[in-house]
Amino acid sequence: MFETLAAAPPDPILSLIGLFRDDPRPGKIDLGIGVYRDAAGHTPILRTVREAERRLYESETTKTYVGPAGDPAFCAAVAGLVFGEAHPGDRLRAVQTPGGAGALRVLAGLIARSRPGVTVWVPDPTWVNHISILADAGLPVRPHPYFDPATGGVRVDAMLDALRGAAPGDVVLLHGCCHNPTGASLTAADWDAVCDVITSRNLFPFVDLAYQGFGDGLEEDAYAVRLFARRLPEMVVAVSCSKNFGIYRERTGAAFVLATDAARAAVAHSQLVVVARITYSMPPDHGGAIVRIILADPSLTADWKAELAAMRGYVVGHREALAEAFRRRTNTDRFDFLTTHRGMFSLLGTTPEQAARLRAEHAVYIVADGRINLAGLRDDQIEPFVAAVAAVCG
Ligand SMILES: Cc1ncc(COP(=O)(O)O)c(C=O)c1O
Structure with a gap:
């Protein structure tokens, strides 16, 4: 049956997960997969989700x-x-x-x-x-x-x-x-x-x-x-x-x-x-x-909106901090576009070769097309990340 199949090419984003996990270098930075991460680098379960799960556990009567x-x-x-x-x-x-x-x-x-x-x-x-x-x-x-x-x-x-x-x-x-x-x-x-x-x-x-x-x-x-x-x-x-x-x-x-x-x-x-x-x-x-x-539940909804606003604010804050760090490092406003972007992602403008060098030489994981997930960057990783990009992009 399967002799007619060729192996599927690896998913450009999902394949980074395994590569990052197996990278032994301390200080490695993962800006690949598109999930939110907090200041500790963790993807949290929202407190409103926990509360909803508790209520569900107590009220659910069937699994039909x-x-x-x-x-x-x-x-x-x-x-x-x-x-x-x-x-x-x-x-x-x-x-x-x-x-x-x-x-x-x-x-x-x-x-x-x-x-x-x-x-x-x-x-x-x-x-x-x-x-x-x-x-x-x-x-x-x-x-x-x-x-x-x-x-x-x-x-x-x-x-x-x-x-x-x-x-x-x-x-x-x-x-x-x-x-x-x-x-x-x-x-x-x-x-x-x-x-x-x-x-x-x-x-x-x-x-x-x-x-x-x-x-x-x-x-x-x-x-x-x-x-x-x-x-x-x-x-x-x-x-x-x-x-x-x-x-x-x-x-x-x-x-x-x-x-x-x-x-x-x-x-x-x-x-x-x-x-x-x-x-x-x-x-x-x-x-x-x-x-x-x-x-x-209006009070749970209000609390969820607050949690969502905090996640949004965290990413927007990172955009400002990253653009500022690039300004200081490169003496240009070349990366100011980061502040105009919205959501978790930005295309950094790197080539696939530069993305590969970021990974090989600096343990910085970004998608080959140059996409970075700003929510993946911890505060203490901003400077090393900017230094790595500046080193690779010249
Ligand atoms: C643009 C876009 N659409 C849809 C999805 C699908 O999201 P999910 O299937 O995880 O809900 C994603 C997830 O990364 C996305 O980035």
Whole structure:
């Protein structure tokens, strides 16, 4: 059976975990995988998550199946968080999914069922798994300009031009906030312009919202999704609760479909349930139950928002500290773009060779494309990291 298979290439991000773990050098620095870490270098369990788990342990009465659509109360709670005042009512339907990646996969499957072979435009660059997930669903992917390495910002005009050249009905995958891997974000005015092009070209938005609350705030980071929900007839949104609730391994997310009317939404939802059923049958319950419990209790919700704000503040603080350290070390403002980026990531502008040298010569682990996870950097690692980058980049 397996003699026709070639070994899969190692995942560029996940392979760093093993390399880092096996590196005996003291002072090694891991800015690879995209998880939040606190000042002690630890990925904590939030106190509100602990409290929700305690309540769940005491109140849970069964472990029977949840069904392919997951828990409707979880879906409704996440809809409130994501769509807020812009909730489009019964034109919006959801299923609970195994993480944001599960949401992306079932939505890609839904699109492939509805419009086989439709082109999906993705930012250049994008999260590598986007391309694999879309390709696995049989959808051709085309890049549109996004990141400008010269400025560290977004090539908004080039992006809009490319989208104006898309065929009516094409799908546009957009990072709702905190772009991965670049960190470079669209402004509200940019989003308005993107929305105009989507309308005028009759494109279909596919929004990936994996970091709500890690950029500028829960409301601010939902700007694009809410704008689209108000102004556009249709879209899909993949939501992850992994980062903002810190429940990465519980595999918690949601897939939303917005349709022109409630009847079409119900039909799309029924197909989404089928895709979920044949893909993984049903989502795991534990993470969804945690989120539902937190969002159902106003005092737990308020405390969770405070915990999220602290994580956000920690990363933003690191951006300032890192840019300042680079300023002192290089006598230039070359790395000031770090302060304009949002979310856990930034593209540093290093080449794959420089990333390999950082690892080999300085025990600094960054992704080959130059992505760094700012939440992975402890305060005492800022200076050694900056020295290593300066040594390698000259
Ligand atoms: C842009 C983006 N989308 C989606 C995901 C999926 O997150 P998860 O499946 O862990 O919830 C990630 C995770 O790294 C991501 O970076």
